Amino acid sequence: GAVVSQHPSWVICKSGTSVKIECRSLDFQATTMFWYRQFPKQSLMLMATSNEGSKATYEQGVEKDKFLINHASLTLSTLTVTSAHPEDSSFYICSAKDRVNSPLHFGNGTRLTVT
Amino acid sequence: AQSVAQPEDQVNVAEGNPLTVKCTYSVSGNPYLFWYVQYPNRGLQFLLKYITGDNLVKGSYGFEAEFNKSQTSFHLKKPSALVSDSALYFCAVRGLQQAGTALIFGKGTTLSVSS
Numbered sequence: 001g002a003v004v005s006q007h008p009s010w011v012i013c014k015s016g017t018s019v020k021i022e023c024r025s026l027d028f029q030a031t032t033m034f035w036y037r038q039f040p041k042q043s044l045m046l047m048a049t050s051n052e053g054s055k056a057t058y059e060q061g062v063e064k065d066k067f068l069i070n071h072a073s074l075t076l077s078t079l080t081v082t083s084a085h086p087e088d089s090s091f092y093i094c095s096a097k098d099r100v101n102s103p104l105h106f107g108n109g110t111r112l113t114v115t
Numbered sequence: 116a117q118s119v120a121q122p123e124d125q126v127n128v129a130e131g132n133p134l135t136v137k138c139t140y141s142v143s144g145n146p147y148l149f150w151y152v153q154y155p156n157r158g159l160q161f162l163l164k165y166i167t168g169d170n171l172v173k174g175s176y177g178f179e180a181e182f183n184k185s186q187t188s189f190h191l192k193k194p195s196a197l198v199s200d201s202a203l204y205f206c207a208v209r210g211l212q213q214a215g216t217a218l219i220f221g222k223g224t225t226l227s228v229s230s
Contacts, residue, residue: 036220042222043205043220043223044205091156095159104149104161104218105161106160107158111156
């Protein structure tokens with residue numbers, strides 16, 4: 001079945017540094033990937049839609065200069081949290097689908113802790 | 116605007132008893148509905164989906180969901196709960212004609228199955 005790999009699974013960084021999270025579709029090509037953020041005991045909040053070869057579409061309230069998304073190939077999208085602050089600490093999850101009406105396949109998420 | 120409501124933060128059932136996790140939705144046009152399960156610090160796993168056809172949809176791990184158009188509901192059910200079913204469950208929706216858009220998730224319901 002379709003597999004989405006997300007790396008790293010957890011990361012601790014110091015305030016002011018940048019962190020890159022990778023999302024790969026292992027056995028299918030994904031023209032569109034979605035990045036979600038999940039706060040403790042809360043639902044998933046869509047951050048942005050990542051389109052291969054073009055700029056990402058950000059949801060209202062999400063700072064595009066802070067959360068840089070690059071979708072350079074049909075199997076890889078990256079989310080870079082720039083100049084991270086403690087309030088950026090969260091669980092970030094990427095997802096992709098292999099066909100138009102297929103379910104979303106999710107990565108295992110990245111737990112980011114900014115100290 | 117699309118939305119999903121999961122009215123219960125937590126559902127508690129005894130092992131062997133039937134379980135229901137409620138979900139209602141609002142979407143333009145015909146809905147495309149999903150249930151996902153999340154275990155701690157993990158991504159989401161797909162359980163089942165409804166596009167068209169039979170209102171009762173069968174999915175993974177013995178779960179099923181019933182689509183009710185008049186009540187705009189898509190409740191998740193299982194005839195006999197297992198302790199291992201304890202997890203966080205999300206209902207999600209998008210418009211069927213909106214193939215390129217992300218899913219909108221409910222806030223999640225924690226299912227706790229006691230032995």
